Amino acid sequence: MAKFVTGQSGNPAGRPKGARNKANAELVVLIQEAFTPEDIQALQKKAIEQAMEGKPALLLGLMEYGYSKMPRITEVSGKDGGPLTIQSDIRKL
Numbered sequence: 548m549a550k551f552v553t554g555q556s557g558n559p560a561g562r563p564k565g566a567r568n569k570a571n572a573e574l575v576v577l578i579q580e581a582f583t584p585e586d587i588q589a590l591q592k593k594a595i596e597q598a599m600e601g602k603p604a605l606l607l608g609l610m611e612y613g614y615s616k617m618p619r620i621t622e623v624s625g626k627d628g629g630p631l632t633i634q635s636d637i638r639k640l
Contacts, residue, residue: 594606625631
């Protein structure tokens with residue numbers, strides 16, 4: 548008899564997906580206390596600038612704290628398999 552059933556959690560009442568652990572929750576509180584809203588806005592702007600230069604690491608890191616860990620995309624294409632187009636107004640940040 549198998550000890551574990553395929554596809555079934557060993558702890559069905561465990562922490563839900565996307566829930567933060569205590570260390571991450573405490574880090575978010577420390578960041579909120581250490582930085583002013585203006586500091587955070589400047590950091591967001593810098594992250595977007597770097598992402599537009601082809602260096603998305605800072606932006607991805609910030610987004611993972613604001614949202615749960617993002618899934619990694621292996622292939623992206625636009626309409627009918629054509630190139631992807633993104634329209635955004637970063638002046639609103």
